[in-house]
Structures are given as structure tokens and as C-alpha cells.
Amino acid sequence: MDNKFNADISFWTGFYNDEDCFSWASNKAYLDMNRTMTFKQTPKNDSQKEKNRIAALRKPWRDAGTKAIKDGFKSVPTDFTVWHKSICEKLIEIYGTDKLVKKENNKRTEQPAKLTYGQAQKWLNMTLKYLWLLDRLELIDDVNISLFIRTHAKSFHVPLDSYILRYVAKQDKSKNDKFASSNNNELEADFNVYWELFGSAWSHIDKADEYYKYQKKLAEAVANTSPLEWELIHWHKALKYYE
Secondary structure: OOOOHHHHHHHHHHHOOOOOHHHHHHHHHHHHHHHHOOOOOOOOOOOOHHHHHHHHHHHHHHHHHHHHHOOOOOOOOOOOHHHHHHHHHHHHHOOOOOOEEEOOOOOEEEEOOOOOHHHHHHHHHHHHHHHHHHHHHHOOHHHHHHHHHHHHHHHEEEEEEEEHHHHHHHHOOOOOOEEOOOOOOOOOHHHHHHHHHHHHHHHHHHHHHHHHHHHHHHHHHHHOHHHHHHHHHHHHHHHHHOO
């Protein structure tokens, strides 16, 4: 890989060759998710010292979550869904009910909250997405992670966010673009129901069963490609519904 190509990769992805692939992917995915988290501890003022103090309190939880995901790559599971569920449950357990509080009408409350399934899937799915990208660029530096990706990439989930949820519901209702299964029969899934169930508040998804039903039906709807590759092609199209 020549220097120019390395520079292009770094420019477009923010990844540099001297970084650890997993740490980069997990940390980037965490930042995609953590803006929806409301912690009990909040800075008393905007001083950098106070921000650093709060960041130090939260770091052990973030590190534990990162470790939970990385430990999941130590062996290649036979069932991706079972593996995915176990990692999400570990992430939720790490944050418990004593670290977060609920947010209602964009205001912080004192009611205890847990990490939601929506937040857990976002962290995990975006980590997998970034690792998949690095693997395609032949930059993965961990044999176990590379083997995991190449074994289960076709089963990777679409990272759910408000753009995708709305886009899928809209496309499902379109006369021209309605999803169809590989045998050209119309799907039984009504994705608009999920839009109403999840809405734009992907971070509020708390029902694991409904989440996995959605992913299964979406995979059936895009049967001609893998869900993650479909998302990479369609995510930018989903943005037009928010213009």
C-alpha cells in the first residue's frame, strides 16, 4: 500500500496505520452512541478541570464495555444472533441502573435509567461496521477479529438510527420501491409499524425481541445483498427524508 493511499485512507476514515484497529473502531462507535446517554454526574461548570474529572469517572465503564466487545472476538461463534445478544446484554449490565438517568422532553431527570437496547446495538453494530471497513482495506491487525468478520459479515446488522428507520418505513410504503423478498413475493413485514414503535428515538429501543425481529425482516427484505452492505449504499439516501 503506497503512501498516497495511506494518506487517502487516513483523510476519509480518520484511521492511521499506527493505531490499534479495534480500539479505533470501538471508540469511534462509542462516540456515535454516547450523545444519547445522560449520566448522573454532570460537570458543575464548564472548566476543563471539571470536564476532566467527570471524564475520569466515566472511563472505567467505557473501558469495561470496550473489553466486553473485544472479548467477544476471542472465538468464532456458530450463531451470530446469540453472540450479538450476549454482547448487548453485557453492555447493558455494565452500565446498570446507577450510572444513568432518564431524559424527558430534552431535560435531565433524577429517575435512574439503564443503557437501552437501542444504545447497545448502536455501539456494537457501529464497531462491527468500522471493523468490516478496515478488513476490506486489509488493515485489520488481529487474526481473531479478521476471522470473525469473514465468517459472519453477511449476518452483521444494520446499525439502527432515525434516518434508517424512517427510510425503511418510507420505502416499504412506496409503490415504486416496495421491498420484496428474493422470490419476488411481497414481505409480510410492515416496517411502518416499527417506525411507529421505535420512532426517531432509536436510543429508546428497549425490547430485544422487537429489535431482532426487525433485523431479521430487514435482512429478508434485502436478500440480494448483506444488510450491512445495503446500509452502506442506502444510508446517504435516507438523509433526504430529513432535508
